[in-house]
Amino acid sequence: MAITEPAAPTTEATTLLDFRDVQLTYPNGTIALSGVDLRVDRGEFVTVVGPSGCGKSTLLRIASGLEQASHGDAAVATDRVGYVFQDATLLPWRDVQTNVELLAELQWQTKAERRAKAKQAIDLVGLTGFEKHLPRQLSGGMRMRTSLARSLTLDPELFLFDEPFGALDEITREYLNDELLKLFAARRFGGLFITHSVSEAVYLSTKVIVMSGRPGRIVDAFDVPFPMPRDPEIRYTAEYAALVGEVSHALREGHGA
Ligand SMILES: Nc1ncnc2c1ncn2[C@@H]1O[C@H](COP(=O)(O)OP(=O)(O)OP(=O)(O)O)[C@@H](O)[C@H]1O
Secondary structure, eight states, X not given: OOOOOOOOOOOTTOEEEEEEEEEEEOTTSOEEXXXXXXXXXXXXXXXXXXXXXSSHHHHHHHHTTSSOOSEEEEEXXXXXEEEEOSSOOOOTTSOHHHHHTHHHXXXXXXXXXXXXXXXXXXXXXXXTTOTTOOGGGSOHHHHHHHHHHHHHTTOOSEEEEESTTTTSOHHHHHHHHHHHHHHHHHHOOEEEEXXXXXXXXXXXXXXXXXXXXXXXXXXXEEEOOXXXXXXXXXXXXHHHHHHHHHHHHHHHHHHTO
């Protein structure tokens, strides 16, 4: 008699990433991270801020499997991991449609399957009508949306963002922050986001983590109390400004730690 396992229930509380006492020492002896405890559940959007070189990208590299922790336990409970970098990393000779299909193609998804996924992702990021445009015909914000759409075709449960909007102007960045929050509301992935902007961190996140200078340690964590979906007007409130101030203060304190 065949025994079929019931499908694991997917609840909001599913832990997607669980780092315990993680340390990473690069082969040249640089200790990039030390004693990092970090957890991301489904439906959580966790942002990490910290001084330059404190190991933020290293955290994401471990989460995506590009690096292995030298010490501690770095558990990732899904193989559907999306990764968006600061650079959109599009192939210049491919148009929006075929750039978005690339990851699905590398996963050997059928043509019909990847077409359908790409169409849905392009629609979600608001690029319908631009499918035949080449990267050089797009603005920086549109290139980044193409990159986002490409990761969305993998249906990520855990979405890693390495300063994706750092190179964009303020208005485009704010616009894409709102687009990303819409995606988060639609897909309810677990997000781990790196940024140098404290106000972006507070606006996007359910939790903000502050890291010290190298070797990176977590020195503070702030729950963001503002409800999702987030009202863009929140940016102009005293409560928002106060939390941005608190996080900035912790960042300055941690800098010297
Ligand atoms: N492959 C590597 N070999 C040796 N050292 C490395 C390697 N990659 C990164 N480092 C060092 O590890 C430290 C952490 O790097 P990482 O890129 O994770 O920092 P970061 O916080 O993301 O920096 P930034 O904010 O400037 O992007 C830095 O001092 C960096 O020089």
